[in-house]
Amino acid sequence: MSATAALRVKSIVTSRPFLTVLVVAIVWIGASFASRGFGAYGHLRYIVELAAVIGLVAAGQTFVVIAGGIDLSVGAIVTVSAVGLPLLSMDADPTGVSAIVIILACTTAIGFVNGVGVAWLRVHPMIMTLAMATFLQGLLIIIAGGSAVSAHNPLVAWLGNARPLGIPAGIWMWLVVSVGALYILHATPFGARLFALGANPVATQLSGVDVPATTMAVYAISGLLSGLAGVLALGMNGQGYVGIGDPYLLASIAAVVLGGTSILGGSGTYAGTIPGAVLLVTITALITVVNASPGWRSILFGSLILILLLLSGREAARR
């Protein structure tokens, strides 16, 4: 009895999500000693608030990667959401809910088209989503014309600024999405199908799973969550502009991998991606504290990701 309990404790302690949380804690404590203001509650809360946007994008990315794909259009979808939403605001709807619903429907549809390309046209996910990103970039220049657009949407502004119970609304939203994502991944048949699909698509197909439908659903989820991240980014920034979503593409992939999800699909959990997103924002904050030139900042960021990868993402040896 105690032996199995010890085994369970050991498996939790050596699990990737736990280790990633540990790394975050160590970095936070170390940074607080080095820089006085870093460990202040307000600053740490700000870090988590920034991580919420990455976390939302990375939630969709986690779904896609576990199912054996990759979504390189998330950055463009975030931009579409943040730039498109202000253009949709209608005077007839003072709450601003309708604009959010419409833009989320649009980004879900974009994700769905990605899924159609991957599942039906059998285009490789990397090519399909890259081509989609190129396509959306062209579209954005048409609709936004290159200038920044401000949101006059009360709900978006509330999301960006409100603090129910002292916690930013964005973090609440991330919390809700996280619980939902974890539930879907680990407690529903749909989640089980994703892991199977990522591990062995042929066997999954032969087991009677509707692989095309599952694939389309996965990319649609990624589109929906990227759209949601765009709404939050718009709220926090106050305005949307072409390129607002660009940083989130690489950050989402890095967060997924740092969280212990295999980039090859079939294994992983969103529980690791959450601290992975916090870790990325922490690294960025640390580099800002160092006050280095852009070149050094970029080198530091890349090197730290590489070091963290070494601690985590090793593939099995060839035998």
Added chain:
Amino acid sequence: MSEAISSARPSGAALYWAVQLRRNRGVRVLFGVDALLLIAYAFLFPGLLTLSGFAKFTQSWFPLALVAMSQAVLMLAGGISLAIGASVSLGAVIAATTMAGPFGVVGGTAVVVLSGLVIGAATGGIVVKLRLPAIVVTLAGSFIIGGAALLVLPRPGGAIPAWLSDLLAGNLPVAFGLLVVIALLWKLYLATPLGLSLYAAGENPVGAFRSGVSVDAARIAAFAISGVLAALAGLFVAAQTGSGDPLIGQAFTLNSIAAAVLGGIGFLGGRGTMRGALAGSLLLSVMINVMFFLGFTPVAQYIAQGLIIIGAVAIPQIRERLA
């Protein structure tokens, strides 16, 4: 007896051409599309058929061809790089800062090639020896290499000797000649033991390893070659513009993947040919030129490019399923 056996087998040359013919099967359509687009382009812009017109066209294609080859080597060996754009930028700024210095053009070129070789081999070593996924390592690598480019040259500047710019990007098709030379060198490389193991390492690493192929060496060599090709593309881009720009390579990462995949290089390694990758890059290059001459706005070019890439990849798949 032995004579009977040898006469029953096809001769070495016949076998070689039979294999080549089979390999070309997948890219026949692509070659046809390339030819049609080139003819259309020559109609729109008859200057293409003059020497300087041909030179200008091949110069606009050359860097894309190099990065397509750079990506294709990796993909054949079962890898991929998201750092090609950053490597192009680094090659460009190194060329622009060293060539005007005391080492001259020869020294500058040597530094560019060496940096590409070292960075590529180091990336390969990390991916292969530390067993990390290539896509994430090169993602982190793109930050490091891009940062290094910013350190070498924080803002566009530097200089390339005018005679070199004239030679590479002038009115003579020197760049096309270089491309032919590089393609021949690639053929030679595939004939060496290390080059021969490239396809095996990409197609079935475990099987190749068990058959005694040095899979690790083949893959690290592929990364090194890829690094050199990307850095050379940077050198050429710098020669074209006459100076270095630390951000000039960014668009090349995606274009290199698109060109390689259009050319029939498989994502899982071991599938495809370098001539396919070159044809894929030619398609992208002619497409951009033709759309420009037809008066498409840059926005429409983006959209058309996205659609054509998806179409070119999807149509063979659909046809295969219908057959």
